[in-house]
Amino acid sequence: MNSRRLFARAQKSLVGGVNSPVRAFKAVGGTPVFVRSGSGPHFTSAEGRRYIDYCGSWGPLIFGHARREIAKAAADALRSGSTFGAATEREVQLAEELKAALPSLGLVRLTSSGTEAVMSALRVARAFTKRDLVIKFAGCYHGHTDSLLVAAGSGALTLGAPDSAGVPEAWAKTTITLPYNDLSAVDKAFRKYRGKIAAVIVEPFVGNMGVVLPHDGFLEGLRALTKRNKALLIFDEVITGFRLCYGGAQTILGVTPDLTTMGKIIGGGLPMGAYGGRKEIMSLVAPLGPVYQAGTLSGNPVAVAAGLETLRLLQKENPYSRLGQITDYLLRGLSEAAEDARARVQINSAGSMFTLFFGKGPICDLAAARKCDTKKYGRFFQRMLKQGVYFPPAQFEAAFVSFAHDKKDLDHTIRAARRALRGL
Numbered sequence: 001m002n003s004r005r006l007f008a009r010a011q012k013s014l015v016g017g018v019n020s021p022v023r024a025f026k027a028v029g030g031t032p033v034f035v036r037s038g039s040g041p042h043f044t045s046a047e048g049r050r051y052i053d054y055c056g057s058w059g060p061l062i063f064g065h066a067r068r069e070i071a072k073a074a075a076d077a078l079r080s081g082s083t084f085g086a087a088t089e090r091e092v093q094l095a096e097e098l099k100a101a102l103p104s105l106g107l108v109r110l111t112s113s114g115t116e117a118v119m120s121a122l123r124v125a126r127a128f129t130k131r132d133l134v135i136k137f138a139g140c141y142h143g144h145t146d147s148l149l150v151a152a153g154s155g156a157l158t159l160g161a162p163d164s165a166g167v168p169e170a171w172a173k174t175t176i177t178l179p180y181n182d183l184s185a186v187d188k189a190f191r192k193y194r195g196k197i198a199a200v201i202v203e204p205f206v207g208n209m210g211v212v213l214p215h216d217g218f219l220e221g222l223r224a225l226t227k228r229n230k231a232l233l234i235f236d237e238v239i240t241g242f243r244l245c246y247g248g249a250q251t252i253l254g255v256t257p258d259l260t261t262m263g264k265i266i267g268g269g270l271p272m273g274a275y276g277g278r279k280e281i282m283s284l285v286a287p288l289g290p291v292y293q294a295g296t297l298s299g300n301p302v303a304v305a306a307g308l309e310t311l312r313l314l315q316k317e318n319p320y321s322r323l324g325q326i327t328d329y330l331l332r333g334l335s336e337a338a339e340d341a342r343a344r345v346q347i348n349s350a351g352s353m354f355t356l357f358f359g360k361g362p363i364c365d366l367a368a369a370r371k372c373d374t375k376k377y378g379r380f381f382q383r384m385l386k387q388g389v390y391f392p393p394a395q396f397e398a399a400f401v402s403f404a405h406d407k408k409d410l411d412h413t414i415r416a417a418r419r420a421l422r423g424l
């Protein structure tokens with residue numbers, strides 16, 4: 001069955017034909033690709049077409065698809081029992097690895113998704129500070145937990161309004177949404193809601209409005225402001241964890257958050273999340289303390305085995321400098337292609353994550369990202385797809401280069417972009 005027929009069939013039984021909305025290609029038009037299998041930097045569609053993949057399942061696949069050692073580790077674990085609902089040694093090992101790589105993690109709890117990790121971290125932050133309000137930044141995505149599906153209120157410093165149907169006003173009002181990179185807005189919010197703000201949550205390098213980088217001093221400023229106001233700083237490193245170095249963005253930046261949330265790469269492509277931080281804060285989580293949080297499949301043996309093997313490979317092969325080099329090579333090619341086509345494209349990147357924005361730079365917050373031409377991105381996406389290159393199916397997303405991409409893939413991508421950008 002081809003993708004078109006599968007999509008028609010899927011819509012009769014799955015909501016919108018998919019299990020996560022952006023997979024439905026609403027942002028770029030056309031029929032979503034149904035995937036049959038993946039290997040290295042490629043996947044093959046239901047109709048047997050091969051694509052070079054820059055979506056990478058939205059971040060987890062730093063080694064590409066079906067890396068042999070990771071698949072074997074997961075398969076071996078599965079044969080020994082898929083879940084016990086009781087503690088296993090490998091969970092301890094994974095927590096130890098995370099702690100060693102991110103010294104800010106005094107204690108860790110594993111979950112089954114990034115959303116769960118964020119939701120739980122906020123609960124702990126509220127319990128620790130005995131305060132209710134949380135500051136987040138417009139364009140940062142922290143999963144689909146209710147209190148964070150919130151748009152900025154009508155004034156920049158007002159409490160939030162629901163950004164999804166079904167989120168109670170009252171919950172949205174626990175969130176203050178501010179522009180990314182705007183430290184003075186954060187300072188003003190702390191003054192206005194003195195003694196009421198539990199935490200500031202931020203993607204240290206943003207992936208979820210497309211790649212957007214922190215200005216010099218922004219994260220340091222958040223650290224200073226949260227400290228001064230006795231609020232917690234939470235780094236959402238679900239994407240950046242082990243993507244930019246062996247550790248998190250915090251490792252590179254030298255800014256230490258109180259709590260960190262993780263996911264994606266640490267599960268090696270299986271469902272996984274984690275949150276952790278200072279011992280005195282995490283000691284509030286059950287069974288040590290009064291903050292309830294649990295999960296039937298938390299620390300699942302198969303996911304933990306895949307995650308551990310991924311971390312082992314990352315240490316053994318230390319792919320980060322090569323990932324940086326091949327991403328630079330790709331982005332130089334894409335940028336020259338855009339220049340030659342006189343296409344107005346702004347490329348933001350951090351390590352092996354990048355976004356081609358169809359608009360004028362610099363793109364340093366959601367307001368700037370929103371000015372980009374999403375229709376143009378949609379056309380670019382479709383033209384690339386026709387040439388066997390799969391970018392993320394929406395403008396406001398990060399693309400990922402994996403350790404499996406080689407020069408041939410990159411050159412093919414650059415040639416395809418030359419054709420795609422012409423007369424866009």
Ligand SMILES: *Cc1c(COP(=O)(O)O)cnc(C)c1O
Binds near residue numbers: 237
């Ligand atoms: C993907 C993502 C999440 C949510 O993780 P899920 O595993 O999809 O629930 C949270 N925060 C950030 C920064 C993410 O990129």
